[in-house]
Amino acid sequence: MSSIFGKSLSFPPRVGADGRMAWSEGETNIRESIAIILKTEAGERLMLPDFGAGLGRFLFEPNNAATHVRLADVIQNALRRWEPRISLLSVEVGPDPDDDSAAIAAIAYRLVATGAAEQTRVAIPLGSA
Template sequence: MNPFGKSMGFPPRVGPDGRMRWSEGEANVRESIAIILQTEEGERVQLAEFGAGLGRYLFEPNTPATHVRIAASIEDALRRWEPRIALDGVDVAPDRSDATAALATIAYRLVATGAGERTSVSIPLGRG
């Protein structure tokens, strides 16, 4: 039995056999993190509080103060919605390849195995 669960892949994918592809293992956890971070609060009708609400930072300046608020939003959302991970830290800094974005790097451990993982996401912002 897989300790991380199994669900439809995100984004949805079709395999060579024409069937929907499933996501499982560590990939399922990474996809879940991406879903949480890409979902705006209020976007899901039956679960209005779900998501990190990172879209609220779209026109904020790309400054350390904004980065601290983004990190707090990410930490709060992941602690609430993804019980399969233990956060080690969230670092948000200007995206070196895009002056209008910040790069959030999330370090976490898989609760079931203790294995350390890391993922990054670019967050669109205003100029700063």
């Protein structure tokens, strides 16, 4: 049943126990796709120059509420544009309690194919508070 979500090389790329490239499928593939979208900068993909969220531009921004609101907006727009297998429920960005120079994005979504609710968290490097 996981084939309804797709299948692709795992992210990050790695070699499996059988010595071949590892593949991901199902819900794992969607979580990895979200990470790829958020970690890709505009212009990195030759054939898709607009692909990605471009979160690198926030690297030296202050880790405060204003930056968190802007990050949430960029994340929502990128995921709505580039990941059609999910229906975005919420994106909440706040400071990382373990790292003053990072924020955490909590992303809640529903799988379009099954309606199942899922969530993932992504660390985003920033400047200090």
